[in-house]
Amino acid sequence: xxxxxxxxxxLAGFGVALAAxxxxxxxxxxxxxxxxxxxxxxxxxxxxxxxxxxxxxxxxVLVVSLLMATLVSLLSGRGYAMDTLLGVMAHxxxxxxxxxxxxxxxxxxxxxxxxxxxxxxxxxxxxxxIAVGVLLVVGLMGWRWSALLTAxxxxxxxxxxxxxPKREQLVLTLSLAVVVAVAVKVVGALLIAAxxxxxxxxxxxxxxxxxxxxxxxxxVGAASTTGGLxxxxxxDTPTGPTIVCLAAVLFVLSSFVALLKRKLAxxxxxxxxxx
Amino acid sequence: MPLLSIDDLHVALGGHCILENIDLxxxxxxxxxxxxxxxxxxxxxxxxxxxxxxxxxxxxxxxQGLTIGYVPQxxxxxxxxxxxxxxxxxxxxxxxxxxxxxxxxxxxxxxxxQHQVTDLSGGQLQRILLARALLEKPDLLLLDEATQGLDxxxxxxxxxxxxxxxxxxxxxxxxVSHELHVVMRTSDRVVCLNRHICCQxxxxxxxxxxxxQGLFGAGTGDALALYRHGHDHDHFTAASAPSxxxxxxxxxxxxx
Numbered sequence: 001x002x003x004x005x006x007x008x009x010x011l012a013g014f015g016v017a018l019a020a021x022x023x024x025x026x027x028x029x030x031x032x033x034x035x036x037x038x039x040x041x042x043x044x045x046x047x048x049x050x051x052x053x054x055x056x057x058x059x060x061v062l063v064v065s066l067l068m069a070t071l072v073s074l075l076s077g078r079g080y081a082m083d084t085l086l087g088v089m090a091h092x093x094x095x096x097x098x099x100x101x102x103x104x105x106x107x108x109x110x111x112x113x114x115x116x117x118x119x120x121x122x123x124x125x126x127x128x129x130i131a132v133g134v135l136l137v138v139g140l141m142g143w144r145w146s147a148l149l150t151a152x153x154x155x156x157x158x159x160x161x162x163x164x165p166k167r168e169q170l171v172l173t174l175s176l177a178v179v180v181a182v183a184v185k186v187v188g189a190l191l192i193a194a195x196x197x198x199x200x201x202x203x204x205x206x207x208x209x210x211x212x213x214x215x216x217x218x219x220v221g222a223a224s225t226t227g228g229l230x231x232x233x234x235x236d237t238p239t240g241p242t243i244v245c246l247a248a249v250l251f252v253l254s255s256f257v258a259l260l261k262r263k264l265a266x267x268x269x270x271x272x273x274x275x
Numbered sequence: 276m277p278l279l280s281i282d283d284l285h286v287a288l289g290g291h292c293i294l295e296n297i298d299l300x301x302x303x304x305x306x307x308x309x310x311x312x313x314x315x316x317x318x319x320x321x322x323x324x325x326x327x328x329x330x331x332x333x334x335x336x337x338x339q340g341l342t343i344g345y346v347p348q349x350x351x352x353x354x355x356x357x358x359x360x361x362x363x364x365x366x367x368x369x370x371x372x373x374x375x376x377x378x379x380x381x382x383x384x385x386x387x388x389q390h391q392v393t394d395l396s397g398g399q400l401q402r403i404l405l406a407r408a409l410l411e412k413p414d415l416l417l418l419d420e421a422t423q424g425l426d427x428x429x430x431x432x433x434x435x436x437x438x439x440x441x442x443x444x445x446x447x448x449x450x451v452s453h454e455l456h457v458v459m460r461t462s463d464r465v466v467c468l469n470r471h472i473c474c475q476x477x478x479x480x481x482x483x484x485x486x487x488q489g490l491f492g493a494g495t496g497d498a499l500a501l502y503r504h505g506h507d508h509d510h511f512t513a514a515s516a517p518s519x520x521x522x523x524x525x526x527x528x529x530x531x
Contacts, residue, residue, distance in 0.1 A: 029356045146367040153352060153366065160325040160345030160417070161367050200355075207357040208391065 005120055006229070012122040013225025013243065015130045016183045016195065019137040021218035023175050024196035025203075025210065029152050030172075033197055034083060035072055038090035040180050040192035042068035044097030047114045047184070051104050057114075058129050061184050066177035068093060073173050094189070117188035117240030119229065126185055133182035137175045144171050149210055186225070187240040194244045195221065202251040205258030220250050277302050278341060278415050278447050279324065284333030286319055293319050296471050297333070301415065306441060306448045308458045311468035312490060317451040318348065320468065321417050324449070344413030344446075346404045346421040349397075358392045364407050374410065381439075382406035383432050397424030405433065409440060416440070418450035422457075430454065434461050455491070 027036050043061045050060025072089065076082055101111055113121070122130075141148070151158040151168040158165050183192045203216035228243030235242070277300040284297040294316040301307055309317045322328045323335065325345055352358060364375050379385050382402040387395070395403065401424055408416060416437070422430045434457055437448060452458050458465060459478040466475040473486035481487050 029353050031353065150367045152356070153358075153363075154347060154350055156322060156325060156327050156347055157345060157350070158367075159327045160343045161411070163367060204355055204357065208359055208389075209357055209362045213357055 005122070006233075008122045008124065008127055009119045009229055009239070010226050012119055012127060012130050012186050013229060014222050015134040016179070016186045017199070017221030017225050018218055019134040019175075019179050019182065020195050021199060021221055022141040022214045023137060023172070023179055024200040024221075025214050025217055026148065026152060026172055027176075027193075027196050028200045028204070029210075032172075033193065034086035034090065035069070035076075036176060036193040036196050038072055038086050038093065039065050039069045039176050040183075040189050041090045042093040042097070043180050043184050043189040043192070044114060045093050045100060046097075046181075047189075048097050048100035048104065051101070057184075058126075058181055062177055062181040065180040066174065069173040069177050073169050097189075113188070114184060115188045115190050116238055117184065117186050117191065119186045119225075119239045119243075122185055130182050130185070133178045137178050137182075140171055140175055144168060148172070187243055191240055191244045194247065195224075198244070198247040198251050199224065202247070202254040205254055205261075220247065220254075224250060276338060278338045279449075280334075280336045281324075282334045282336075284323065284335060285331045286316070286323060286328060287331045288319070288328070292470065294323070294330075294470060298472065299466065299475075301447050301449055303414070303447055304441060304445050305464065306437075306462050307450075307464045307466060308462040309449065309451045309466050309468050310453070310455065310458060310491075311473075315469045317468055318419055321345075321419050321449070321451060324417060338414070341415060342411055342413045344408030344411055344416045346401070346408050346416070346418045348419045348421075348423060350400060350404060352393055354393055356393075359388070360390050360392060360395070360403055361388045363392050363403065364410060366407075368411070370410055378406040378410055379403075381409075381436065383429075383436075398426060398429045401425055402429070402433070405436065409444075412444060413446050416446050416448045416450075418448065418452075420451050420453065422452070422454065430457065437461065 027033060042064050046061035046064030047057055049064060050057045053060070068089070072086065075085060098111070110118075112118075147158070147163045148168050148171065150161060150163055151165040155165040158168070179196070180189075180192055183195060187195050199217040199220035200213065202220045203213050207213040207216055224247035225243050228246040229239060231237070231246060232239040232242040279299075279301045281297055281299040284294060284299075285292070286294040286297075297320065299307075299320075309320065311317050319328055323330055325343060360379070361372070361375055364370065364378065370378075375388065376385070379387060382405060384399055384402045384406075387399065387403070392400065392403070401421060405418075405421060418437075422433050425433055437450075438461060440446065441448060459482065462478055464475060465478050465481040467473040467481055467484075467487050467490065469490060473490065474481055474484040476484075
């Protein structure tokens with residue numbers, strides 16, 4: 001079954017959606033969207049370095065993303081203007097990565113594959129790496145779930161309960177680097193943040209608890225990756241961007257339904273008030 | 276051994292001295308209130324106790340296994356985070372639904388279990404925060420201006436609950452408050468803070484001290500006199516309490 005490249009692609013997309021769901025929710029709740037961007041864009045630098053040193057791309061991306069994420073979370077505690085700083089870091093990491101890749105004249109590098117992903121080229125050994133990464137992230141999130149959630153609500157509230165918010169931040173940083181390394185193959189460095197944020201944002205209006213939001217985000221993510229794969233096959237479009245397009249369509253639908261629900265709820269409430 | 280002892284504590288933030296020469300000991304079952312003008316370091320002192328701020332110098336010793344219940348001044352929850360009251364009360368540790376129901380009843384907000392935390396009014400949230408802190412059966416309850424946003428009735432309920440909790444759990448309470456009249460009535464000890472500890476002792480002693488009168492004006496002393504024998508006639512005393520106490524009360528009455 002794993003011999004079929006479409007099955008491998010679907011499994012890879014499924015796995016990434018699964019790992020991206022809990023992490024994406026935290027990225028949304030903690031307003032770390034730019035943080036995700038910076039980490040993901042650093043992946044290109046990781047690709048360049050690993051080609052230069054001829055090590056595994058996965059390892060190179062993991063290390064550079066981890067460094068970037070750590071750097072960003074260290075700086076975030078020190079009162080810099082974070083959005084500016086992150087903007088600087090995200091785009092310079094990308095630019096340096098692109099320049100570094102251009103120096104690799106000896107190797108033929110399909111840059112597009114790393115920028116936009118190449119889910120159809122997922123090999124069985126890639127699938128194994130993705131599985132390990134997904135299990136690691138989901139396991140880590142599940143283990144630290146309560147502490148992560150408390151620290152997200154309020155750092156002082158967490159501290160009073162004996163939870164160290166810095167340690168929980170580190171858990172998120174580590175998970176983010178792993179998800180980036182795993183997802184580069186699937187949607188590419190440019191669109192990883194989209195896969196983190198859009199499913200979570202699409203899930204938000206229909207959820208009453210954090211756990212429900214994670215589950216629904218996973219469903220939206222999985223639907224986007226498998227549906228995007230199918231759509232890319234039908235329309236002969238690049239797979240990574242098609243996946244993100246589908247997620248965006250789902251987000252728009254979700255926002256529309258949420259708006260409709262609110263509109264329908266409001267007249268009823270006001271007529272109650274009149275009575 | 277006291278629950279908490281702080282010796283010669285100094286705190287500096289961003290190069291500014293926030294607290295200096297703080298010596299404070301809290302025993303089991305004691306209600307201690309921190310009063311002081313804005314920026315006098317009251318909240319910072321609480322944050323040092325929970326470990327959010329590292330002191331520059333000095334010592335802070337907690338009793339082994341001390342459980343702290345903390346009620347922050349306010350809680351800003353991002354609207355993207357869906358959270359029911361029940362889920363919130365279950366953070367970081369889960370409790371049975373019977374325990375939760377009981378906690379909400381005690382807090383005077385039964386039936387909010389399935390409400391979204393972001394939909395709550397300020398006063399409701401404050402009560403929920405207290406309920407959550409009490410679920411952990413704390414040895415030490417830290418309240419940072421916890422009655423902010425509560426109406427007059429809510430404030431009275433709040434302090435009544437604190438007193439009940441102290442009786443039942445035997446926990447110590449350290450609170451920051453601006454409501455001098457209530458402070459004077461409910462506290463065993465008042466600590467007057469203005470970067471350093473100006474004076475501390477029983478409410479009567481503190482009110483009589485020159486340091487306190489320098490900070491709050493001599494007029495506030497009347498609040499104590501009125502409240503000492505006016506427990507159940509809150510409205511009467513509210514109307515006649517002068518200066519600081521009066522100002523905060525008028526606002527509360529309008530809200531009610």
